[in-house]
Every structure is written in structure tokens, then in C-alpha cells.
Amino acid sequence: MSALVVARWTILEARRRRLVLAGVVLSVAFVALFAVGFALLYHSQERSLAEAGALGGRLDPREELLAMSTFLIVFGLYGVQFLAALLALFLGAASVSPEIDSGALHAVLARPLSRLEYLAGRFLALAALLVTYVVVMSAALMLVARVVAGYQPGDAARAVGLMVLEVLILLAVSLLGSTVLPTLANGVVMLALFGLAWLGGIIGFVGSIPPGNELMANLGTAVSLLLPADAVWRGASFHVLPTSFLVASSFANGEDVGLPFGSTAPMAPAMLAWAVAYPVACLGLAVAAFRRRDL
Amino acid sequence: MSRTASADQTAGIAGTGSAVPAIATSSLRKDFGTRVALHDLTLAVQPGEVFGFLGPNGAGKTTAMKILLGLVRPTGGEALVFGRSPAEPAARRRVGYLPEHFRFQEWATGAELLDFHGRLAGLGGAELAGRIPELLERVGLAGRGGERVRRYSKGMTQRLGLALALLARPDLVLLDEPTSALDPVGRREVRELVRELAAGGVTVFLNSHLLTEVEAVCDRVAIVSQGRVVASGQLDDLAGAVTQLRLLLDRADRELLALLSRHGQVVRVEGTAVTLAVETLDVAPDLARLLVTSGYRLYGLVPVQRSLEDVFVELVGEVREG
Numbered sequence: 001m002s003a004l005v006v007a008r009w010t011i012l013e014a015r016r017r018r019l020v021l022a023g024v025v026l027s028v029a030f031v032a033l034f035a036v037g038f039a040l041l042y043h044s045q046e047r048s049l050a051e052a053g054a055l056g057g058r059l060d061p062r063e064e065l066l067a068m069s070t071f072l073i074v075f076g077l078y079g080v081q082f083l084a085a086l087l088a089l090f091l092g093a094a095s096v097s098p099e100i101d102s103g104a105l106h107a108v109l110a111r112p113l114s115r116l117e118y119l120a121g122r123f124l125a126l127a128a129l130l131v132t133y134v135v136v137m138s139a140a141l142m143l144v145a146r147v148v149a150g151y152q153p154g155d156a157a158r159a160v161g162l163m164v165l166e167v168l169i170l171l172a173v174s175l176l177g178s179t180v181l182p183t184l185a186n187g188v189v190m191l192a193l194f195g196l197a198w199l200g201g202i203i204g205f206v207g208s209i210p211p212g213n214e215l216m217a218n219l220g221t222a223v224s225l226l227l228p229a230d231a232v233w234r235g236a237s238f239h240v241l242p243t244s245f246l247v248a249s250s251f252a253n254g255e256d257v258g259l260p261f262g263s264t265a266p267m268a269p270a271m272l273a274w275a276v277a278y279p280v281a282c283l284g285l286a287v288a289a290f291r292r293r294d295l
Numbered sequence: 296m297s298r299t300a301s302a303d304q305t306a307g308i309a310g311t312g313s314a315v316p317a318i319a320t321s322s323l324r325k326d327f328g329t330r331v332a333l334h335d336l337t338l339a340v341q342p343g344e345v346f347g348f349l350g351p352n353g354a355g356k357t358t359a360m361k362i363l364l365g366l367v368r369p370t371g372g373e374a375l376v377f378g379r380s381p382a383e384p385a386a387r388r389r390v391g392y393l394p395e396h397f398r399f400q401e402w403a404t405g406a407e408l409l410d411f412h413g414r415l416a417g418l419g420g421a422e423l424a425g426r427i428p429e430l431l432e433r434v435g436l437a438g439r440g441g442e443r444v445r446r447y448s449k450g451m452t453q454r455l456g457l458a459l460a461l462l463a464r465p466d467l468v469l470l471d472e473p474t475s476a477l478d479p480v481g482r483r484e485v486r487e488l489v490r491e492l493a494a495g496g497v498t499v500f501l502n503s504h505l506l507t508e509v510e511a512v513c514d515r516v517a518i519v520s521q522g523r524v525v526a527s528g529q530l531d532d533l534a535g536a537v538t539q540l541r542l543l544l545d546r547a548d549r550e551l552l553a554l555l556s557r558h559g560q561v562v563r564v565e566g567t568a569v570t571l572a573v574e575t576l577d578v579a580p581d582l583a584r585l586l587v588t589s590g591y592r593l594y595g596l597v598p599v600q601r602s603l604e605d606v607f608v609e610l611v612g613e614v615r616e617g
Binding site for chain 1: 397399
């Protein structure tokens, strides 16, 4: 019960701090920009392909358009997950330590409320905001691609599910940081970790370029274990790709190496299991650390 | 069980009543790294008492209070609030608290903050709808509940803190320097509030370094210095433990001091005024006769009641020197 009171209070705080308003305005702008950009690029490419076809070009225009749509939607969703990731890190970092620093938490925790209930309430409310953001934004982008280009993602539900998992991982780890570190230090550590995870993804991608470099691929995986955010995004991006894209001739021939910020292979089951266990472990550690903390 | 045994023991030290004490601590200790904030604190506060916890800044008063609220974990010893460990959330159900720095979420309005705390304390929405305006009125914030806490002055914020402390109709109220931001009128209002609470049977535990505040409202006090209780007891007993006589004479020569030393201890000599610590006031008439027969002209002989401040400065000073 108390956790829900804290969750409601956290949502009120987000509204009062104009966080919700800013989020909605920026999201609408983002989706509008994506829709306009997507439609313009798609139609101009469609025209130039038609002209090239009239001149006897050798490219299959349908395949070309699908490749372009795929690139645009993956790129757009990459932007969504990037913004959501930063939002998750900031919200998590601002969830506990600033309340301790300001002293506002003293009166709250002097109530008949356990530290577990307090953290659960904070996490629930922030997770609800972030999940709403990710679901609404990714659905909006995929809808735009569908309306303009008739785009069909391979498995939209799995793609969105994994993007949701990614923000939960980031929120959980920065909430943990917020219970043990001062706000600024936590922000720095979280951004560094996030950057490292991103770098791990790139290293892994480079390692996967044919003929393949096992050492780099393993290094990429090792870094991803530290914070499996980018690995989960790559897993999500795989499910965004339409089935026809994966069997397209360019891939079958091994000419194309795929997408640098996405993945043309599904997530390894072991990494998925780790990614699910990761936020649970972070929250468990956060509760243990917060219980021991003197205010 | 060991819990009740220690509670009885601490009640025994306080020497009053046999009911479960509102607050009982035994050998409570808190270290922050190498700094010892609290050294072996043992005290008991009985239900309905107004207890003053006096001490200079940094004596460990706030740390003790935070332990009683479960905000800080003791390094050693035990603390009980109505017989329960403050680490259990349920033990805090009957407790109201005004923190020393009274900082609250500034983005919220006063009424929202009261509503949030009320719900955490288990009060229902309907009950709070009536309780919140009543409390705002009681602490002098009538009609200001809709304003953001950010816009409140320091004094208003402290008043809001008092409303929060009283919100859940507590049996025990812990006030940490409750008048630090208030003007003289506000201070008087808080004193009246504390008296009202006491009249209603509420136990009040008051941290303060303002002696007049404590003298005005407290039944019993403990003086802490450097994490230890250096004196505790009824206010009158503490202040009246030693009696002094102030003598005003025509001269204060060596013979006089020798004469006085036989009847008490000379505390101070200022010109021809001598302050003498005596065991009982009964020596006064004999002393007057003796001085006159010895050829001194006696202009005045007044018993001086030591103030709490004298006791405080003396005790805290001793510890600092030691």
C-alpha cells in the first residue's frame, strides 16, 4: 500500500516538475519529424528508382525501398531507445540521492514505511513513465512506416518488449547507484557505463564482420555483461527487421554486413537470461544497500 | 525476554512508573567512521512526559533522535520506542517527527505534502480532508495550504513541519530544534503547542540548545555533551542542586575569605561582592551574625538560585576540559 502512495507521489512530482509536459511535447516533435523525413525520403527514392528503372537499371526497386525503410525505422527506433535510455538514467539518478541530500527523505522515512516500500514505489512510478514513453513512441514510429511504406516488422511485440527491458535495466542500475552514490557521481558513473555498453556493442559488431574476429566478438560480449543495455537494444532491432529483409539476396550473398547500430541476428538466449536477471539483481542490491544506509 | 528486561531496567534508572516507556535506550552507541557521535546513551522517557534533550551543537542529539526513528542504525546498544525496535516500520506508526532542517519537497503544496504523509501514516482520504485544514489552522498556516512549499518562508516551513509531526495524532512527538526559524511570537506558540500536547497525554521529546525553551516546557531534562549524558533529572533538582549565597560587604580581605571558607566554598569575588556555595540555606543567619560580630559591614546577603544555564555551562565546560 505504502509503495503505491510513494508511486502516486512520484508521478505527481514528475508532473509538477514539468517532466511529463516536456516529454509529451518533445515526443510529438520527434514523431512529426520522423514522419515528415520518412515520407519525403521514401517518395523521392521511389521516384528516382522509377526513373532509373525506365532507363533500364538493374536494381529491384522493391528491395531497394524495403532496405531504405528498414534502415530508417531502425535508425528512428535507435533514437527512441537512446532518448529513453538517457531519460531512464537521469530519472533513476534523481530518484533517491537528491532526496537524501536535500533532507526531504528524513520526514518521509520516519513514517511507518519500509525502505523496500519506498524504493518499490519510486521504481514502479518511474518504470511506468518510461514504459509508456517507449511503447507509445515505438508504436508511433512503426505506424508511420506502415502507413507510408506498408512496412511490416518481423515481430513488433518482441521488439518493443526488449526496448522496454532495456529501459528497465537502465532505471534499475541508476536507482541502485542513487542509493549508494551522490547524485553527480552517480550520473557520471551511469553515463560512463552506458557509453561503455555502447562501445561493447560496436566492438562486437566489428568482430562479426566477415570473416569474423572471435577475440573482438568475445570482448564485445564481455563488455555487454557489465551493462546489457546495448545488447538488448540490438536484440530488439533484430525483431524490427522484416522477414523478407533477412532473406534478401544482398544478405544471402554476404555483400552487406548489416547495420552498425542494430543486429541481423537474434539475441543469444544466455544474454537474454542475463538481461532479465540484471535489473532484478540491481533492485535487490539497491534495497540491501539502502536498508543499511544512515540518513 | 531480554527486550522487556532491558526496558524495565531503563525504567528503573528513570525511577518512574512501571508502564512501557515511550522511549528507552540502553548503552546506545553510534560511530561514524572514527568519530563517535553517541557514547553509551541510556535514558528512559515515560508516556506523557515532556523530556528535554539538551546539549551543545554536535553533542549527538540529532543522531539519538534519528536512531529512535530508524533513520540511523546504532553501532551498539538498544533503542526501543513503546517497547519496539524503531527499525520496524510499525513502531513508527504512533510517532510524529519534526526534522532539524525541516526540508520538504519544494515542488509540492503544503496541503499535498500533508496528504502524502497522512496516507503514509495510514489515514484515509476522507479523514485527511478534514484533518489537513484543521492542522494548518493550528500551526498558523490557515489558508496557505494551496501554496507551493518553495514559496514558504523559513518560519512557515517550520510550522508546516510541526503540522506534519502532529498529523497522525501521535502518542510520541520528536521535535528537533523546533523553534530555530521562528520569531519570539512563534516560539511562544510552539511552547503553548507543546503544553497542549502534554495536556492531551502525548509524550514530547525535545532536542534543543535553547535553555529557556526547555526550562519553560520540560518536566525532565538530560544534558548531553560529546555523546554522553552528563546530567539528568527533574528540572528543579538539576538547577537547585547547589545553593549559593551572594554577600555584599564593605571589604573583602584575606581574613574574610578565610572566614567564609569555613562555611562554604568561595566561588567568585567581584570587588567586595562574594559568591559562596553552601550546602544549605540554614547557614545564612549564623553567617550574618558572625560577619557583623567580626566587624564587617554587611550590605546584602541574598540566596542565588542557579539557572539551568549555569548548570549547563558548568557541566558542558567540564566535559570539554576533560
